[in-house]
Amino acid sequence: xTTTIHLHTRFQVGPVDPRxxxxxxxxxxxxxxxxxxxxxxxxADSKGWxxxxxxxxxxxxxxxMRYPGGxxxxxxxxMDGVGPRNERPTVRxxxxxxxxxxxxxxxxxxxxxxxxxxTPMLAVNLGTGTPExxxxxxxxxxxxxxxxxxxxxxxHGFEHPHQVKLWCLGNEMDGPWQIGHVPADAxxxxxQQAARMMKMTDPDLELVVCGSCAPDLPTYLHWDRTVLEHVxxxxxxxxxxxxxxxxxxxxxxxxxxxxxxxxxxxxTAALCRFVQRARKxxxxxxxxxxxxxxxxxxxxxxxVDGRGKLAPHLLEEHYxxxxxxxxxxxxxxxxxxxxxxKIANLAQIVNVIAPILTRGDEMLIQSIFYPIxxxxxxRTGTSLQVAVEGPxxxxxxxxxxxxxxxxxIMNGNTxxxxxxxxxxxxxxxxxxxxxxxxxxxxxDAEILVGQGPKDANTFEAPNRVQSQPFxxxxxxxxxxxxxxxxxxxxxxxxxx
Numbered sequence: 001x002t003t004t005i006h007l008h009t010r011f012q013v014g015p016v017d018p019r020x021x022x023x024x025x026x027x028x029x030x031x032x033x034x035x036x037x038x039x040x041x042x043x044a045d046s047k048g049w050x051x052x053x054x055x056x057x058x059x060x061x062x063x064x065m066r067y068p069g070g071x072x073x074x075x076x077x078x079m080d081g082v083g084p085r086n087e088r089p090t091v092r093x094x095x096x097x098x099x100x101x102x103x104x105x106x107x108x109x110x111x112x113x114x115x116x117x118x119t120p121m122l123a124v125n126l127g128t129g130t131p132e133x134x135x136x137x138x139x140x141x142x143x144x145x146x147x148x149x150x151x152x153x154x155x156h157g158f159e160h161p162h163q164v165k166l167w168c169l170g171n172e173m174d175g176p177w178q179i180g181h182v183p184a185d186a187x188x189x190x191x192q193q194a195a196r197m198m199k200m201t202d203p204d205l206e207l208v209v210c211g212s213c214a215p216d217l218p219t220y221l222h223w224d225r226t227v228l229e230h231v232x233x234x235x236x237x238x239x240x241x242x243x244x245x246x247x248x249x250x251x252x253x254x255x256x257x258x259x260x261x262x263x264x265x266x267x268t269a270a271l272c273r274f275v276q277r278a279r280k281x282x283x284x285x286x287x288x289x290x291x292x293x294x295x296x297x298x299x300x301x302x303x304v305d306g307r308g309k310l311a312p313h314l315l316e317e318h319y320x321x322x323x324x325x326x327x328x329x330x331x332x333x334x335x336x337x338x339x340x341x342k343i344a345n346l347a348q349i350v351n352v353i354a355p356i357l358t359r360g361d362e363m364l365i366q367s368i369f370y371p372i373x374x375x376x377x378x379r380t381g382t383s384l385q386v387a388v389e390g391p392x393x394x395x396x397x398x399x400x401x402x403x404x405x406x407x408x409i410m411n412g413n414t415x416x417x418x419x420x421x422x423x424x425x426x427x428x429x430x431x432x433x434x435x436x437x438x439x440x441x442x443x444d445a446e447i448l449v450g451q452g453p454k455d456a457n458t459f460e461a462p463n464r465v466q467s468q469p470f471x472x473x474x475x476x477x478x479x480x481x482x483x484x485x486x487x488x489x490x491x492x493x494x495x496x
Contacts, residue, residue: 001390001391001403001423001426001427001428001429002390002428002429002430002431003388003389003390003391003402003403003404003428003429003430003431004388004389004390004430004431004432004433005386005387005388005389005404005406005408005417005419005430005431005432005433006386006387006388006389006433006435007384007385007386007387007408007415007417007432007433007434007435008384008385008434008435008436009384009410009415009434009436009437009496010436011384011385012382012383012384012385012410013336013337013338013339013382013383013384013385014338014339014382014383015338015381015382015383016335016338016379016380016381016382016383016409017338017341017342017343018063018379018380019063019064019119019166019342019343019344020063020289020331020334020335020338020341020342020343020344020379021060021061021062021063021331021344021372021375021376021379022062022063022064022065022066022119022121022290022343022344022345022346023057023060023062023064023065023066023118023345023346023347023348023349024065024066024067024070024290024291024345024346024347024348024349025065025066025067025068025109025348025349025350026066026067026068026069026070026071026072026073026347026348026352027068027069027070027072027076027093027100027104028069028070028071028072028095028096028098028314028315028348028352029096029098029306029311029312029313029314029315029316029351029352030311030312030313030314030316030350030351030352030358031348031349031350031351031352031354032104032311033101033103033104033310033311034311034351034358035050035053035349035350035351035352035354035356035358036049036050036053036054036057036112036349036350037049037050037103037104037108038050038358041360041361042361043361043363047108047111048103049112049115050358050363052363053350053356053358053363054115054116056356056363056365056369057116057349057350057356058116059373060349060355060369060372060373060376061117061376061377062116062118062346062349062376063118063119064118064119064121064166064343064345065113065116065118065119065120065121065345065349066121066123066168066290066291066345067109067120067121067122067123068081068109068122068123069095069123069171070095070123070171070291070347071095071096071171071172071177071178071179072093072095072096072100073123073124073125073127073170073171074095074125074126074127074128074129074170074171074173074178074179074180075093075094075095075125075127075128075179076093076100076125076129077125077128077129077133078105078106078125078133078137078140080100080102080105081102081104081105081106081108082105082106082107082140082152082153082156083156085102085103088101088102088103088105089102090102092308093306094179095179096304096305096306096312096314097305097306097307097308098306098308098309098310098311098312098314099306099308099309099310101310106122106137106140106141106162107153107156107157107158107162110141110158110162110164119165119166120162120164120166121164121166121167121168121208121290121343121345122137122141122164122166122167122168123167123168123170123171124137124167124168124169124170124194124198125170126169126170126173126180126187126190126191126194126210127170127171127173127178127179127180127181128179128180131190131193131194131197131198132197134167134169134194134197134198135194135197135198135200135201136148136149137149138164138167138198138201138202138205139201140152140153141153141161141162141163141164142161142162142163142164142165142201142202143161143201143202144160144161165202165204165205165206166205166206166208166343167198167205167206167207167208168207168208168210168239168288168290169191169194169195169207169208169209169210169235170187170190170191170210171210172210172213172241173187173191173210174187174210174211174212174213174217174219174223175213175214175217184219184222184223184226184227185226185230187210187227188226188227188229188230188231189230191209191210191227191231191235192230192231192232192234195207195209195231195234195235196234199234206236206237207234207235207236207237208235208236208237208238208239208288208290208343209227209228209231209235209237209238209239210227210238210239211223211224211227211238211239211240211268212224212240212268213239213240213241213291214241214242214243215242215260215263215264215267221267221268221271224238224268224271224272225271225274225275228271228272228275228285229275229278229279232279232281233281233283235285236285236286237285237286237287237288237342237343238268238272238285238286238287238288239287239288239289239290239291240264240265240268240287240288240289240290241289241290241291241292242261242264242289242291242292243291243292243293243294243295243296243347243353244257244294244295244296244326245294245295245296245297246296246322247296250396251322251424251453252393252395252401252422252424253395253396253397253398254322254326255322255325255326255329255401255422255424256395256397256398256401256422257326257329257397257398258326258329258330258332258333258405259395259398259399259401260398261292261329261330261333262333262336262337265287265289265333265334265337265340265341266337268287269287269337269340272284272285272286272287272340286340286341286342287337287340287341287342287343288342288343288344288345289334289341289343289344289345290343290344290345291345291347292330292344292345292346292347293327293330293346293347293348293353293368294317294319294323294326294327294353294368295315295317295347295353296317297317297318298314298315298316298317298353299315303315303316314352315352315353316351316352316353316357317353317354318357318366318456318458319355319366319367319368319456320367320450320453320454320455320456320465321367321450321451321452321453321454321455321456321465321487322453322454322487323367323368324367324368324370324371324448324465324489325371325420325421325422325487325489327368327371327372328371328374328375328405328418328420328489329405329420330344331371331372331375331407331418332405332406332407332418332420333407335375335383335407335408335409335418336383336385336386336407338382338383339383346372354366355368355369355372356369357459359459362459364457364458364459364462365457365462365466366456366457367450367455367456367457367465370448370465370466370467370489371420371448371467371489371491373467374418374446374448374467374489374491375418375491377491378409378416378418378491378493379409380409380411381409381410381411381412381414381416382409382410382411383407383408383409384408384409384410384415386406386407386408388402388404388405388406390402390403390404390428391403391428393422393423401422402422403421403422403423403428404419404420404421404422404428404430404484405419405420405422406418406419406420413495413496414443414493414494414495414496415434415439415493415494415496416491416492416493416494417432417490417491417492417494418489418490418491419484419489419490419491420488420489420490421484421485421486421487421488421489421490422487423486423487424452424453424486424487425486426486427483427484427485427486428483428484429481429482429483429484430481430482430483430484430490431479431480431481432479432480432481432494433478433479434478434496437478437496438477438478438496439475439478439479439480439494439495439496440475440478440494440495440496441475441494441495442471442473442475442480442492442493442494442495443492443493443494443495444469444492444493445469445470445471445473445490445491445492445493446467446468446469446470446490446491446492447467447468447470447484447488447489447490447491448465448466448467448468448488448489448490449485449487449488450464450465450487451464452487453487467489470482470490470492473492475494480492480494
């Protein structure tokens with residue numbers, strides 16, 4: 001089988017916003033405590049951060065990091081997490097039925113963000129919180145001095161403002177499970193009040209309003225329209241969330257799920273344009289895909305109920321090769337829609353539905369880590385339109401599906417191409433043709449392969465699924481050609 005990826009340097013989608021390669025750290029399970037922060041670990045630095053986890057996260061070069069939730073944020077009051085640690089309260093988190101000791105809060109997260117060069121993306125509590133509480137948090141983070149909450153931050157030992165410019169107006173407020181869930185019009189009023197007060201405090205903020213958190217909810221798109229028509233020009237992005245899984249144990253069908261990611265993006269973007277035109281405004285609302293991942297195994301019982309414990313084992317998915325292919329599919333979709341998707345956050349980064357797991361002082365890198373690492377190395381530049389010509393198969397849920405899923409980024413005189421082979425049985429020959437220029441040489445490439453869809457890394461066998469350098473690319477007459485094994489992923493950069 002042969003598949004050709006057709007490109008043209010002038011057929012451009014738009015610049016790839018580096019914030020598309022973002023992450024999400026929630027006070028949930030062992031994400032914070034026993035994840036990034038574990039003072040008792042032999043790996044802990046002087047501030048309690050786990051250096052082994054930090055080094056692994058640094059490889060992924062995450063950009064926008066969403067914090068502190070998630071469902072958690074709808075019951076979170078930021079004042080509980082600032083000031084002397086011995087004065088911070090231990091509270092019960094209702095979202096995950098867990099204890100929160102507040103040893104990590106705003107200032108600690110800012111310290112970690114500086115350490116890893118993250119762009120902090122804070123979510124305010126619009127479930128049990130108020131617009132005023134949200135505004136106060138902006139003042140605490142961003143105003144130099146001379147007012148109540150700015151001076152409070154200085155009193156806590158942080159003279160210089162944190163300059164947090166990216167904020168989420170709550171989390172999944174359309175979800176009936178959400179603490180403080182209200183109908184769309186009620187949320188829209190609350191969000192608009194918060195947005196205006198927050199921007200009165202700091203006019204340079206970028207704000208993300210809650211959109212539909214799942215396309216199978218009955219409120220999908222109806223919620224988004226109501227919210228956008230009400231908040232008008234007070235926000236900059238609307239959020240999308242999506243979790244997928246192989247509940248039916250049908251690998252080919254599961255691998256095709258990323259076709260529906262394209263649809264979700266395109267439907268939401270179309271709605272944004274409709275509302276923009278109906279409001280007769282020039283302001284474009286773009287998309288923040290600020291929760292996404294494979295998540296379906298750890299979704300019930302003790303996997304989601306903390307039972308009043310501190311740092312319980314919650315949502316701890318163990319990922320395999322087919323999951324990694326789907327993760328690359330998400331990222332390919334974001335790159336292909338670079339004109340509208342400006343932020344995206346992998347949910348999450350450590351222990352909780354994450355590419356990294358810890359067990360005591362041990363750490364495991366899971367299969368989904370590698371496609372993220374392979375693509376983030378090559379994320380700089382402009383997305384090109386991709387035309388894939390090759391064999392297809394019929395997915396039960398998603399219809400006609402290309403075996404090869406691809407995206408491409410041009411950066412000066414280089415083009416990076418990303419490809420995932422959905423075929424579970426056959427080797428595929430892939431050709432890359434750039435219509436208006438010749439490919440001169442391969443700069444570097446990696447490939448990720450395994451022994452089958454369920455192949456996974458474990459603490460006992462940590463290197464079964466991992467990327468490796470790849471140089472078996474033939475370039476002839478300006479066309480690149482290589483073979484992709486079944487269920488493999490390729491990322492390569494070419495000189496043009």
